[in-house]
Amino acid sequence: MPHIDFLRVHKTYKSGLFKKPVQAVTGLTVSIARGEVFGLVGPNGAGKSTTIRMLLNLIRPDHGEIRVNGAATGPRSFLRDVGYLPENPYLYDHLTLRELLLFAGTTSGLRRYQSVERIRTLPQKIGIGYALDKPLRTFSKGMRQRAGLCFALLHDPSLIILDEPMSGLDPLGRRMVCELILGLKEQGKTIFFCSHILSDVERLCDRIAILDKGRLVRSFTDLEMAVFRKGESDLEQAFVEIVSGGGGQ
Numbered sequence: 046m047p048h049i050d051f052l053r054v055h056k057t058y059k060s061g062l063f064k065k066p067v068q069a070v071t072g073l074t075v076s077i078a079r080g081e082v083f084g085l086v087g088p089n090g091a092g093k094s095t096t097i098r099m100l101l102n103l104i105r106p107d108h109g110e111i112r113v114n115g116a117a118t119g120p121r122s123f124l125r126d127v128g129y130l131p132e133n134p135y136l137y138d139h140l141t142l143r144e145l146l147l148f149a150g151t152t153s154g155l156r157r158y159q160s161v162e163r164i165r166t167l168p169q170k171i172g173i174g175y176a177l178d179k180p181l182r183t184f185s186k187g188m189r190q191r192a193g194l195c196f197a198l199l200h201d202p203s204l205i206i207l208d209e210p211m212s213g214l215d216p217l218g219r220r221m222v223c224e225l226i227l228g229l230k231e232q233g234k235t236i237f238f239c240s241h242i243l244s245d246v247e248r249l250c251d252r253i254a255i256l257d258k259g260r261l262v263r264s265f266t267d268l269e270m271a272v273f274r275k276g277e278s279d280l281e282q283a284f285v286e287i288v289s290g291g292g293g294q
């Protein structure tokens with residue numbers, strides 16, 4: 046099970062005709078312990094997806110380091126043990142869900158019989174088993190999200206990274222994802238996720254950090270998390286005060 050360290054990580058994009066720099070992440074230092082459910086929250090454009098993309102080595106930080114179990118995140122072997130649900134999962138529209146999952150199994154090193162075995166149970170658990178043989182182009186937004194979750198979890202990874210996992214889901218789907226995350230936590234998986242649904246974040250996470258304009262402006266101690274869970278304080282209220290009033294530490 047992985048332990049993750051971000052050490053003074055910076056990322057600037059240069060886009061457009063004049064390559065105007067956009068500072069997406071500035072001096073991010075944070076650690077995520079083994080078996081922890083870690084929630085990264087922040088307003089739109091705060092740098093959450095950029096942080097995830099750097100952790101997955103899809104883009105490189107300009108400065109700083111990201112280490113998993115003390116080693117750089119570059120090697121492909123690292124990615125074999127990672128499950129990733131992007132904010133907008135890209136699915137191969139001409140495939141059925143079953144074909145997509147068989148492909149996912151192959152790319153993550155599963156033997157065919159292992160994939161077949163997982164496909165027997167996982168999509169049912171995620172509430173999409175009924176659509177295994179339908180082409181992905183016919184899937185609704187919520188069905189695509191469920192399919193993306195199956196894709197991320199098929200190979201039973203120990204580090205699970207979820208970018209807006211509740212996006213597009215109905216209330217039953219949201220509850221299913223919450224229960225799924227709690228089940229994965231019980232199995233000792235390390236889970237890193239971003240969400241704008243603060244009530245879910247508050248309920249599911251061992252630790253929460255707030256990112257605002259690329260900077261980590263606040264992380265909550267165990268004591269503060271316990272207060273949120275008891276309902277004596279409210280993450281949404283704290284979030285609004287911090288990002289609108291500069292109440293970070």
Ligand SMILES: Nc1ncnc2c1ncn2[C@@H]1O[C@H](COP(=O)(O)OP(=O)(O)OP(=O)(O)O)[C@@H](O)[C@H]1O
Pocket residue numbers: 058059060067068069087088089090091092093094095096132
């Ligand atoms: N490929 C890119 N090229 C240029 N700028 C980018 C690129 N991707 C992100 N940005 C900028 O970097 C900043 C951080 O974006 P990012 O997508 O990481 O934020 P986010 O916190 O995930 O936002 P949201 O909650 O809206 O999904 C924003 O200002 C965004 O416009």
